[in-house]
Amino acid sequence: MVGHCTSKEVNLKSVDSKIITYQHVELISKWIDKLEITDEVNNSYEFNLLFRGSRDGPTPKRFHEICKKLSHTVSIIKVKGSNEILGGYNPINWRSSCSWSSTKNSFIFSFNNNGCILSRVIDEKKLFIMNLGSVHHLI
Secondary structure, three states, X not given: OEEEEEEOOOOOOOOOOOOOOHHHHHHHHHHHOOOOOOOOOOOOEEEEEEEOHHHHOXXXXXXXXXXXXXXXXXXXXXXXXXXXXXXXXXOOOEOOOOOOOOOOOOEEEEEEOOEEEEEEOOOOOOOOXXXXXXXXXXX
């Protein structure tokens, strides 16, 4: 699942996802704004479902056809056979070319029965690059 988020006053209880709840959306919104878990939400983000693997086809090619040139996206996956949810926030545009970008504002996260883990970029010059076919993804 990939969603595009824009700043807007919305009802967080309405999220089009088979994986996450409005509580997850609220926490991810806090992380986007670099707030602590206990802080009040400053901005509500509208999460619009863009890509769903079961609906759109779970291939990198299809992902890029739908998400190319979009920024401020949250990607969510559910680990099969477990309660673990993995995800990440990408504030920069998705591209299919072999060009590079850097940001300190992206992050990855995990939700499971024991809580959540948040990992932020510390040094944007030392990012892990994953190669999916001929497409490179910043993680």
